Structures are given as structure tokens and as C-alpha cells.
Amino acid sequence: MKDVVSTRVKLSIFAVGLLSFTGILIETSMNVTFPTLTKVLNVSLGTVQWLTTGYLLLTTVVMSTTAYILKKFNPRRIFVFAATLCLIGSIICMAAPNFPILMSGRLLQAVATGLSTPLMFNLIFLEVPQSKLGLYTGLAGVVISLAPALGPMYGGIINRVWTWREIFVGVIPLIVILFLIGYFSIQGKAPGTKGISFDYGSVIGLAIIFSMILFTFDQAGVHGWTSLNFIGWLIISIAVIGIFSWYNRRSSRQLIDFSILKLPVLRLRLFSYFSLQFINIGLSFVLPIFAQTALKVDSAQAGLMLLPGSLLGAVVGPFAGYLYDKKGALIPLLFSGSLITIGSALFWFKSESLTLTSITLIYLILRIGFNFGFGTSLSDGSMQVQGPKKSDQNSLFSMMQQYAGSLGTNVLSVVISAAALTSGTKNTVYNTILGTKIDFIVLTVLSLSVLISVIYVYFRYEKKNN
Template sequence: MNNGVVTKQTKYAIAAVGILSFLGILVETSLNVAFPTLTEEFNVTLGTMQWATSGYLLMVTIVMSTTGHLVKKHKTQHLFRIAVLFCITGAVLCAAAISFPMLMVGRLIQAVSTGLATPLMFHIILSLVPQSQLGLYMGIGSMVTSFAPALGPTYGGFFTSFLSWRIIFVLTIPIILVSVWLGGKHIRLEAVGTKQRFDWIGLIILSWVFVSLNIAFSNAGNNGFYHSSFFGVLFIFIIGLIALFIHFRFSERKILNFSLLLRPIIGLRWLNFFILQFINIGVSFVLPILAQDY
């Protein structure tokens, strides 16, 4: 750490967790291309099928919100093993799916893996990489999450067109095993330790806010913004938002520290990042479907 050299063990540890994060994002973007095929095979509407992506991203977001506490409470090796287990289980379920609910369960299980793996990758970088190399490795970590969406549509489109959409999941399994081999030997980061209890109430309310907002706009997409189903769920979202504000205002335990976002330099950055991600993920979902239908 002090001599500015990143050890091979650290590099392999970053690579192991980075592979899981990469696969999670790769499958998420590649599956968008397969939606027209999946809607026909499972006999569901596109509005229903889109939950394979939006539900997945919601679960990733919710799990990520817990990692700040988890990395203090548990060894990185243990969290990595849990991420691997969920990743393999989800891949097998999705590859063998005979109905949309089975596919959806598999996607939610995989989301837990991605929600753990992505923050773990940056946790390892921030904990083990010396200051002089931190910018380089943070860039590499960000590149993992940026390259996967670029490759995803090609990856998914190729197998959906020439073989089967199930291959999207099947081919991830041997790559996961490579990650297991690397991580099992080289991830050795101990927990920092904390006596603070986990904020279960905050997690429940935060999930309530995210899910209700997503359902509200999903209803708007299916029925229009003037339909009662949109306003009804939007009202539930507003109640959840108020409950979340009250909880973070008066509770000693906080799953996330939103007060940091009020600082001008941080506030502008998160708003910029949110807008970019909103556009990026939205376009990556819409364009492959339009390209196939029209």
C-alpha cells in the first residue's frame, strides 16, 4: 500500500468480483434484445416482460443500499460467496425457465448477485489500492460497468437470432466458475466491524418508494398518465416518500445518508449521473425493440 504497488492478489480479487458485476450488467442489457422473442414464447405482453429488466434493476438498487452496512459486518469473502451462489442459481433458473414467473424469479436472484458484486468491487479498490493508483483502478472498475452495456445487445442479439436466448445465461456459468476460482484464492479483506444495527425499517420504506414509483410509471405506460391506476400508485409513492423523510429525520439508524447529497458539489454530480443513467438505460431498452419491430 505504501510503496504504490498493487499486488497480484489485489488485482485478482478485483477481477473476480468485477467478472460478476460485468456478467450481471451484460445479461441485463443483452436480454432487452430478446424481449420480442420472450413475449411470444411466454405469451405475455411487452409491458409485463419489461419487468424482467425493471424488476431486476429495482432489486439491484435495493441490495446495493445494504452493502454499506454489510461490508462492515461481514468478511468480503463471505459476501463474494453469497454473490456467486445467487449468480449461478439465477442463471440456471433463467436458462431452464418454462414460464415468465420462473424467469422473473431467476432474474431477481441474479439481481442480488449484481447488487452485492458491484459495490464489493469498488470496496476492494478503495480498501487495497494505494492512493497513487486509485484513479486508475476506479477508472477500470467504471469501465467494467460501461463496457458490458455496449457489448450486451450484440451478445444477446447473436444468440437469440442464431441459437436460443437461453444461451445468454448458459454461457455465463463457466465464466462464473472462473470468478469463483479467482475470488476463492485471492479475496482476503476483513470486515471493518460495526456495532450499529441494520436499518430494516429504512430498507422497507426505501423499497416501498422505489417499487411504487416504478409501478406508477409502468401503469402510465400501459394505460396513460390520466388513468386512475397511475394516480393511485403515485399517491402511494408520495406517502412512502414522506415516511422515508420522517424516518431519516428522526431515526438514529439510517440505511443511507442522504444528507451528503445536499452538499452542492456532490448534489450536482449525483443529479448529473442520475440523468445520464436514466437516459442510457432507457435508450438501451427501447432501441433494440424498435429496431426489431420496425
């Protein structure tokens, strides 16, 4: 039957999806081990943070290449390569005697995640019938959104009961099982890259741009928003982005076909997709810091307060996809934009009187909104392009959602640091509350922008076609 998804396809998506889940889980679980690693490996906190920063940057850059890679290599070959790198990286990290070797293992895992996440969506777009696209994209969204919430809990428990090395021990058997499932279930042929040359210049350019943007915001956290350091690097970053745009328009080679951004609906769905992940990962960083600093709770309580929202959000994700399949994009995206705006605004207005219970409840509202819109934005974005351009759309969306998480953590942490510079006091609790309140204002404005973009698309494009 045309609308039936075969067991083979389900297993192939399951294998690639769980490989992506494993990569993201390890990434976020390592964050809670940083204080331990600084002592065990005898490095500074600034150095050990590159385990996350370097991982996210390399994952983003690898994702930028997948539009070409998905056309060049068969899906099974890509999966085998990614799973092998993830396994080797996990073994290296497990046995690492020092920081450089641990970092090298993490970078191998970054390449694996950078390949597996776009591959997961590519299998969905190519092998799942259009009538079930929203449902399966919603399930894939659960993989991306649930792992960051479970990671700190997994890492914290393992690190408390055993050591940080067991974080990697625990995933090695899973990777081997996924390798076997994927090897025997993943099929398909690459469409080929005839007439397309790989653009090494664009890869280098994107790596420089992504790094410079993060470094620029770091300057605000160290020197303030009005400092010459921040303003100077901001100007340089804008100039580099301009040069890259000029190069990309004139280059005969192709990394990603950025011309798809000329499609207005796709462009606005990408904005929603990016913004939702910015809010999701940013809050998963800010709220535990706020709870531990202002409310004086321990790390376990701070991590567990996000769990109800994450679990409920994971449940509603597939339902949102089903709703998209039956009713279209408007209802789930309108519901999503409304809830994330309400949730962000509640955090803002109650920032000085938040409790562990109120954070849990407000985060519950916000996560339902996130999961209603995250997969739907991707599904509707994929419907705007056809044929080989789906690989470009998939790569672009995967790359930007990955970078959104990195940028969200970076920007919101910088806001807190900058607030401490300008507050005129060294009271850590006061500075954290002040900085977090500004973060909530930023997220409220961003959430409202997402809601407005949904309404604009409907009245400007979709209503005319109905």
C-alpha cells in the same frame, strides 16, 4: 512501494468486476429475447418485462443494504455468496420450464449483482492508493457502461444461432472461473457494525418508493401527463417520500447514512453520476426503437450502431481516470458535460433527419462524454468522505446509478407512449419521432444541468481552496 497495486488486488477487482459485468450483460441480453419468450412461455409482453423490471428493482434494493453488509461481512464472504447465487440463478434460468421459475432465477442473479457492484468499488476505495483511484474507478466504470451495450448484441446472436437458454449456458463456465479467482485473491476484514442496527423499515420503504415512482410514470404512458391517474399517484409518491424522509431522520437504526448528502460537492457529484447513467441507459433503449421504427432497420443493425460509441467510450474511461489522478476533477468533468450536452442537442435538432450513420456519429460523441464523467464523478464523490462513511457513499452511489438506468428506460419510454396519446394520429412512425424528439429535449436539459453543476462546484468550492 506505496503507489503500486499488487497482483492480488488486481485479481480481486478483476473477479468482482467481471461478476458484475456478467450480471449486467445477462440483464440487457434478455431484452432482445422477449418476443421469443412470450411465445415459448405463453405469457404476455407485460408479464415477461418483469424479467428486467423486477431484476432492476431488486438489484437497487439490495444495493441499498450494502452500506451495512460491507461493514458486517468480510469481502470474500460477500463475494462467495454473490458468485454462488449468480451460478445457481444461471442454472435455474437455463433449465426453467415456465415463467415463474425463470423469474426466480433472475431474482437470484439480481441479488448477486446488487452485492458485487458495490463490492467492486469498495475494494477499489480500500485497497487502491489515492494516486491511482481515478484510473481504477474509470476501469470499473467501463464494466458498468460497456455491458449494457454488448448485452443486446450477445443476446441477439445467441438467440438467433441457438436458443435463449444458451445465454445462460455461455456464462456458467465464466462464473466458476471468477469464483476460484475471487476466493483466492480477495482479502480484508469488515470494519464491524458495533452500535449499528440493520434498518428493515428503510429497506421496505425504499422498495415501495422505487416501485411507486416507476408505476407513477407508467400511468402517464397509459393515461397521459394531465390524467388524474398520473397526478394522483404523483401526489401519493411525494407523500410517501416525505414520510420516508421523516422516518429516516428519526430512526435510531441505519441503512445508509444519508447525512453525507449534507456535503454539497458529494451531493452534486451524485447528481452527475445519476444523470449520466440515466442518459446512458435511456439512450440505449430509445435509439434502437427509433432506428427500427422510423428508419426501418433490423434489430441487428440497431444494436450494432451503438457499438462504436460503446467501445470508444470504454477506451477513454481509464484515460479520464488517469487525467483525474493527475489534474483533478474539473477538466474531465467539464469535457464530459460539454460533450453530453452537445450530443443530446444534436439528437434534438436533427431528430427529424437522423440516419443510421448520423446516430452512430452523434452517439460516439455522447459516449466519450459519458465515460469521461461517469467514473470521475464517483471518484471525486468518494474523496468527500473518510473512514466508515465510504461504505455509505459507495452504497448510495451504486444504488442510485442502478435506479437511474431503470428510471431512464421507464421515463423515456413513457414519453413516447404519452406522445402517441396526444398526437391525434395512429401513425406509429410519426408518434415515435415526436416522442423521441421530446426525449432528446429532456436529455439536453439534463445534460446542461450536469454541466452547470460542474461549473458551480468549481467556482463555489474548488477555486477557493486552490
